[in-house]
Amino acid sequence: METARQFVDRHLAPELADIGRSGAPPENPKSRLQELLQGRGHPTPSYRLIGREGPDHSPVFSVEALVGEQILGIGEGGRKSEAEHAAAKEALENILSGSCSLAQESNCTVRRNRQEERQATEQAVKPSRDRWFGRIVGLLRSPRLDDAVWDEIEEILISSDVGVETSLRIIEQLRERVKAGQLDSPDAVTDALKQALTQDLSGDFEGLLPSDDGASKPYVILMVGVNGVGKTTSIGKLAHHFSESGKRVVIGAADTFRAAAAEQLEILGERVGVDVIRHAAGADPGAVAYDAYQASKARGADVLIIDTAGRLHTKSNLMEELRKIHRVLNRQDTSAPHEVILTLDATTGHNGLVQAKSFNEAVNCTGIFLAKLDGTARGGIVLAIRQELQVPILFIGTGEGMGDMAPFDAEDFVDALLAPV
Numbered sequence: 001m002e003t004a005r006q007f008v009d010r011h012l013a014p015e016l017a018d019i020g021r022s023g024a025p026p027e028n029p030k031s032r033l034q035e036l037l038q039g040r041g042h043p044t045p046s047y048r049l050i051g052r053e054g055p056d057h058s059p060v061f062s063v064e065a066l067v068g069e070q071i072l073g074i075g076e077g078g079r080k081s082e083a084e085h086a087a088a089k090e091a092l093e094n095i096l097s098g099s100c101s102l103a104q105e106s107n108c109t110v111r112r113n114r115q116e117e118r119q120a121t122e123q124a125v126k127p128s129r130d131r132w133f134g135r136i137v138g139l140l141r142s143p144r145l146d147d148a149v150w151d152e153i154e155e156i157l158i159s160s161d162v163g164v165e166t167s168l169r170i171i172e173q174l175r176e177r178v179k180a181g182q183l184d185s186p187d188a189v190t191d192a193l194k195q196a197l198t199q200d201l202s203g204d205f206e207g208l209l210p211s212d213d214g215a216s217k218p219y220v221i222l223m224v225g226v227n228g229v230g231k232t233t234s235i236g237k238l239a240h241h242f243s244e245s246g247k248r249v250v251i252g253a254a255d256t257f258r259a260a261a262a263e264q265l266e267i268l269g270e271r272v273g274v275d276v277i278r279h280a281a282g283a284d285p286g287a288v289a290y291d292a293y294q295a296s297k298a299r300g301a302d303v304l305i306i307d308t309a310g311r312l313h314t315k316s317n318l319m320e321e322l323r324k325i326h327r328v329l330n331r332q333d334t335s336a337p338h339e340v341i342l343t344l345d346a347t348t349g350h351n352g353l354v355q356a357k358s359f360n361e362a363v364n365c366t367g368i369f370l371a372k373l374d375g376t377a378r379g380g381i382v383l384a385i386r387q388e389l390q391v392p393i394l395f396i397g398t399g400e401g402m403g404d405m406a407p408f409d410a411e412d413f414v415d416a417l418l419a420p421v
């Protein structure tokens with residue numbers, strides 16, 4: 001199956017270069033969308049009017065851009081053409097960002113709340129921007145970018161937990177470019193810094209998209225991580241996220257070590273309207289995983305999320321236990337677990353990375369849920385994680401509520417960090 005990212009790379013990226021990640025929108029998104037889809041075996045996009053009266057009785061048009069029955073984008077406007085324009089533009093952006101796949105078999109989950117996600121990211125990143133990165137934006141506006149200024153910027157990057165090596169490399173490259181006269185205004189230097197950071201953070205991750213082909217249903221997510229990092233809360237958020245996009249979700253409470261763990265999940269499950277499979281405290285976690293898988297099958301669930309214990313690995317056979325759960329799931333479906341997500345606590349900085357490495361050695365982690373990003377001013381840790389673990393950050397935790405998360409988006413993140421103060 002072609003993933004969204006592959007589709008974009010193969011067909012769309014060159015053609016959409018002009019609306020690129022930070023570029024200007026096309027003049028006429030409607031005809032652009034049409035052009036792109038035509039001749040590629042995709043149906044012609046259509047537009048569905050779904051609302052027509054604003055609160056003060058003035059017309060507000062709300063339009064969905066569809067391909068077949070897949071909603072690719074939603075737009076609003078005071079005129080129908082404006083709303084269509086906005087819907088087509090969002091569709092193009094969704095395709096480009098990989099949050100929406102056009103591959104026939106795959107399931108398109110439109111990020112309807114793109115704006116909300118961006119705001120959540122901005123909010124979570126605010127302490128880091130206020131404390132550290134905003135100063136960089138100011139320094140780049142200095143009348144002369146001399147050695148003292150570069151040193152200070154370098155120090156700020158390091159203080160924000162970016163990591164020494166990465167900070168030195170990025171600053172060195174910027175300096176060279178300024179010296180070579182390639183960047184001749186503060187804005188140009190700031191943009192170049194943004195680009196460098198974004199590039200460091202992007203990978204080939206194309207989004208968690210549980211497949212609709214039935215073969216790998218349920219889509220199994222194994223959640224691992226040390227106690228206290230925010231794992232159970234993050235499971236609740238993921239369950240909420242998937243269930244909101246129309247997926248049927250089951251949670252397996254395989255942290256049987258702490259009596260309170262299953263209860264906490266049950267409460268979260270109830271809150272977000274998702275079934276939780278649990279055994280008595282002290283039960284075999286492998287057996288819970290097995291039962292949760294069977295229940296998911298029986299109930300036709302799309303996604304199964306398994307919570308695991310997180311007592312400190314050095315003092316126990318936790319890693320062996322995780323490997324066993326992994327084997328149990330893999331025996332049910334040879335492609336399961338489809339994701340092994342490591343929850344990290346952003347507030348623990350580089351200490352968290354040490355733990356992360358040992359988890360990664362025991363069970364190959366496919367992605368990271370970075371919880372509590374809102375609780376630290378050292379948001380630079382995101383770069384260190386990407387650098388040292390080579391595992392993509394999939395989601396960020398932006399608060400304690402079930403809706404307080406966002407899919408990690410390198411560009412949103414960097415834009416928020418270096419937004420003008």
Ligand SMILES: Nc1nc2c(ncn2[C@@H]2O[C@H](COP(=O)(O)OP(=O)(O)O)[C@@H](O)[C@H]2O)c(=O)[nH]1
Nearest residue numbers: 227228229230231232233371372397398399400
């Ligand atoms: N501010 C904030 N708090 C969080 C976030 N995620 C989890 N927490 C809090 O962290 C604490 C531990 O969470 P929990 O899910 O029980 O951790 P676990 O032991 O890893 O399962 C709780 O008080 C959560 O409310 C987040 O993204 N932001």
Ligand SMILES: [Mg+2]
Nearest residue numbers: 231232255261
């Ligand atoms: Mg827990």
